[in-house]
Amino acid sequence: MTASAIGANTLGVLAGCMLFGALAGAVGTFVLARRRALVADVAGHAALPGVALAFLAGEALGLGGRTPWLLLLGGAATALLAAWCVPALSRLRRIGPDGATAVVLAGFFGLGAVLFSIVQGHPAGSQGGLRTLLFGSAAAMGRAEVVALLALATATLALLILFLRGLTVVAFDEDFARSAGLPVRGLDLLLTLLLVATVVAGMQMAGIVLVVAMLITPAAAARNLGGRIGRVTAIAAIVGAATAAAGVLASRAIAGVPTGAAMTLAATAAFLVTVPYAHFARGARA
């Protein structure tokens, strides 16, 4: 990619990262409310084997290994499979949710490491391959990647807005949702879908290891500021968009810093600013 192409792409990348940040913040609010933070961690790591398989499939089909929609599809497939495995495994005696989460994460990411080493040994994988997907790289995103991110993020955001009421009721009053006849299981499944879509939309930019931070940290910051669910979701989206943009700009300014690490640290800084507020606001109320 030439320097002018990067310049022409900058606006697209910035728009893509802000849309992703806003989506991650909004979805993250519901993920935190349903106590699914570690499922998001599993989904991120579990995208690796799917992405590596998609790379190999793309090479075998002659589409090229880094075909964006194929990578997204592969990552989403294994991430969903892992998200299904966690409750299935935790139903076994003596494993429990905590152990099941750890086993599924380790197993899928381990399989991902094996497939990743196949990709890196592949003739087409030696020039870059999937390395930038581990910690994210906005600079490595071409036009096709940006378009795929914008499309997926827009669709996910639309789905979230469409089902906002149902998701809100389930997240904050499960008993009421049940008695009101809402399909609690269906809405939980929808939340898992939104979570996985957000994770794979952001993996090129934030990286599969740290993408979970964009789901947890901006939403946690917004919760610290308090207020009704609509307000918290909106603030989380704004914090997410702002910190994602800060991360992309920082990783561009300082050579060698992966975008995912920069985004995570920007979001953590935003969170730390809100901690005293949470502490004192609660003190004042009590």
Add this chain to the structure above:
Amino acid sequence: MNAALAVDLPALAAALLATIACGTLGNWLVLRKESMTGDAIAHAVLPGLVAGFLVTGTRSVTAMFIGAAVAGAAAVMLSTLLRRVTRLEAGAALGLVFTAFFALGVLLLESQGARQIDLDPECVLFGSLETLFYAAPKEAPWYTGVPAEVWTLAGAAALAVGFSVVFGKELASLAFDPAHARLAGTAPRLVERMLLAVVSAGIVASFAAVGSVLVLALLVCPALIAAPHARSVRGQILLSVVVGGLLATSGYLVAAHADQILGSRTALNSAGMIATLLALAVPCSHLVRAAINRRSA
């Protein structure tokens, strides 16, 4: 020494010692339902490791070890503090803290240390078992050719086993009946903190050689594989280490010789292969137990 053995033996020794260190301690984490704390520590030690290196300027094992152990323990305490101040649930607080620590570690590694410290972020995740080899010394005694990682892991394995033997009774009563442990006069806080420190030490020692994925797999899977078959805590620990060791050995051999065994173009990532086998063995072990129960019933 035979060239193949010079590569395979140190890597196998490292994998087995890591299995003893992490596998033993993992039983306590699993019994206490703190598996994901292990994952958090495995990520959080990174900035301490790099900072230890940057401060001393050498790849001194002690400095990196102290830095990493401090970072691991600090991350867990910070997440507890966050839960109290902001009312985040446990999982979210852990996730928030460990991603921040890990991101800081990656930042330090990429911006300062990468070239000098000879540890790239990929190795941090996937380990570098493949790069351990025995360099036969010309004049010095034979053991000076053993890679430093193996010695560190041997120390960690000894610490893990020693700790579990000496404090086994306290740890068990703490895991099964915390209220009783408090009444019986054991100092639960102290034992808990010691467990945290020993787990951090075991993770740090394993981290550089086997990577964060395999550390998590070794902490959690052997204990969960052994759990349905064991009748006592001691039996569970012994069984977990034996089964974990067998799986680690076979996983390493399959991955390292994948070009001959599986017909792949190159060798495969061995830490990933071991982690995959360990994770698959967990549901298998439970299904076997269920089948045995059904037959005897």
